[in-house]
Amino acid sequence: MRQTCLALVSIRFATLSAILAATLLSQPLRAETRVPVTQAEISLGFAPLVKAAAPAVVNIYVKRVVQTRSSPFQGDPLFEDMFRDFGKLRPRVQNSLGSGVILSADGYVVSNYHVVGEATDIRVVLNDRREYAAQVVLADEQSDLALLRLEGAEDMPHLALRDSDTVEVGELVLAIGNPFGVGQTVSSGIVSGLARSGGAIGSAQGYFIQTDAPINPGNSGGALIDINGALIGVNTRIVSRSGGSNGIGFAIPARLVTAFLAQAEAGETEFARPWAGISGQAVDADIAESIGLSIPGGIMITEIHRESPFFKAGLMPGDVILSVSGHSVNTPAEMIFRMTVAGIGNETEVTFFSEEEIDTRPVTLARAPDMPPRAALVTDDDTPLPQVQLININPAVLAEFGLPLSSDGVVVADTGPFGARAGLRVGDVITEINGARVSDTGEAARKLAASGRWLSLSVERAGQRMQLRFRL
Numbered sequence: 001m002r003q004t005c006l007a008l009v010s011i012r013f014a015t016l017s018a019i020l021a022a023t024l025l026s027q028p029l030r031a032e033t034r035v036p037v038t039q040a041e042i043s044l045g046f047a048p049l050v051k052a053a054a055p056a057v058v059n060i061y062v063k064r065v066v067q068t069r070s071s072p073f074q075g076d077p078l079f080e081d082m083f084r085d086f087g088k089l090r091p092r093v094q095n096s097l098g099s100g101v102i103l104s105a106d107g108y109v110v111s112n113y114h115v116v117g118e119a120t121d122i123r124v125v126l127n128d129r130r131e132y133a134a135q136v137v138l139a140d141e142q143s144d145l146a147l148l149r150l151e152g153a154e155d156m157p158h159l160a161l162r163d164s165d166t167v168e169v170g171e172l173v174l175a176i177g178n179p180f181g182v183g184q185t186v187s188s189g190i191v192s193g194l195a196r197s198g199g200a201i202g203s204a205q206g207y208f209i210q211t212d213a214p215i216n217p218g219n220s221g222g223a224l225i226d227i228n229g230a231l232i233g234v235n236t237r238i239v240s241r242s243g244g245s246n247g248i249g250f251a252i253p254a255r256l257v258t259a260f261l262a263q264a265e266a267g268e269t270e271f272a273r274p275w276a277g278i279s280g281q282a283v284d285a286d287i288a289e290s291i292g293l294s295i296p297g298g299i300m301i302t303e304i305h306r307e308s309p310f311f312k313a314g315l316m317p318g319d320v321i322l323s324v325s326g327h328s329v330n331t332p333a334e335m336i337f338r339m340t341v342a343g344i345g346n347e348t349e350v351t352f353f354s355e356e357e358i359d360t361r362p363v364t365l366a367r368a369p370d371m372p373p374r375a376a377l378v379t380d381d382d383t384p385l386p387q388v389q390l391i392n393i394n395p396a397v398l399a400e401f402g403l404p405l406s407s408d409g410v411v412v413a414d415t416g417p418f419g420a421r422a423g424l425r426v427g428d429v430i431t432e433i434n435g436a437r438v439s440d441t442g443e444a445a446r447k448l449a450a451s452g453r454w455l456s457l458s459v460e461r462a463g464q465r466m467q468l469r470f471r472l
Helices: 002-026 039-044 047-056 254-265 285-291 332-342 395-401 441-449
Strands: 057-069 089-102 108-111 121-125 131-140 145-150 172-177 185-199 205-211 223-226 231-239 248-253 278-282 299-304 320-324 347-354 357-364 389-392 410-414 429-433 454-461 464-471
Touching: 047 057, 047 172, 047 223, 057 108, 089 172, 089 231, 108 254, 121 145, 131 254, 145 254, 172 231, 185 248, 205 231, 205 332, 231 254, 248 254, 254 332, 320 332, 332 347, 389 441, 429 441
Parallel strands: none
Antiparallel strands: 057 089, 057 121, 089 108, 108 145, 121 131, 131 145, 172 185, 172 223, 185 205, 205 248, 223 231, 231 248, 278 299, 299 320, 320 347, 347 357, 389 410, 410 429, 429 454, 454 464
C-alpha cells in the first residue's frame, strides 16, 4: 500500500511539473531588470554586459598649450604667493587623459569639457586599439560637456541613450573608463541619488546622477550604464575627503547629452540654453509657512527681467515656481536643466504658487534677446583709458557675463593694454564717470575724453561697488 501511495504521489508531481513547464513555455519571453539570484547568474556576473558596452567607451589623450610663469620663488613657502605674478609668461605643453563614449556610428563622442576643453591635439583610442584624431565640434564649460567628431570614422560601436528621467534610486550601474591611465576599467555600484545639483568642475554648475561606483582621475567622461547596457550618464567627478575613490560619484544625465547631440547635429557651434531672466531662492520651511505654502519646495522669484519669458507668462516677484515640464524644481540648477532639455523654441508648462493659489501656464523658451544693440566701442588712444572695448547692456550681455538683472551702464568687454593696470576687469560694469551716470557706450566715450586732471570711475563687479580714481 505504501509503495502504491508513493507511486501515485510521483505521478501527480510529474504531471504538475509538466503542466507548469508547459505554462511557462507558452508565455512570451520578457526582458526583466532584476538582481541576479541564482548561483549561475551570480557566477556569470556582468561579463556579457561589459563585453557589449566596452567597445563604445574610448580613451582620450589630450595636448594643450598653457601659459605658465617661470618664477625664482616657485616652491618657496613664504614668497611664492606674494610674487605669484612675478616672471614672464611662457607657453608649456600640458598632457592629460580621460575617457569618452561613442554615441553614433559616424563617430560622435561625448566627454567632459574639463578633459578636452581648449585642447590643441586630441587622440582617441578605442578598446580594440584603433586610433583616431578628433576635433571638438561643440563644448560648454557650464555643463562640463564636450562633443568630439572622429576623423574618418564609420560603422563605430556606440551606446544607446536612455531617458535619464526613468532612472530610479537603487538601480545597478557600471562605470566604464580609463582611471589613472592604466587602461579600460569597469567598476560597479548603484544609483545613490537623483537631482543632485551644485558645483562640478571649474565654473561648471550642473544637475547630476549620484552613484557610489568609483570614478577615479581619468574616468571622467566615461560611461555610466544600466544593466541593459544603455547610457544613463557621463561620469564627471567624485567628491572625496581623501581624493581617492571612496566618495560620492556624479554623472551628467543622458537627457542633457541628448540635447547636446541634437544641437551638434543641427550644426550649432555654441551650446545654447534658454534664458530664464529671473533671480530666485530655494523655499525652506520658514518661507513656506510665511506665504501659506503647505510643503516647502520650489524657487521663489526675487527679481525678474521685463524681457523674461516668465514675466511674459504673467509671473511676478514673490511667486514660487514649483515645476517645469511636470518635474519639480527646488534649485536654480534644476530649473535651468529642465528648461535646457525642453529646448529653445518649445513651449513648456510651468506650475507656480501665487497669492495662495497654484496655477499652471505655458512658457515659450527662448534665447536671451540681444536687443537693444550692443553698440561695441573702442576708446581712442588719446583718452585716459585707451583701447578699452565697451558694450551696452542687454539681456544677452547679462547672460554672457553673468551680471545681475538690475545692472545698468556699460560693460568692459576688453581692458586693452592699460585697463587692467588701472584695475579694470572684463565684465566690470561702469555706472558713473566723474560722478555722472553712464547710459551707453557713446556717452561713456565722450565723458572719458572730457576728463580733466582726475578720472573717477564707479564700477560694479560681482555685485560689489567700488571706486577707481586716477590722476592724469
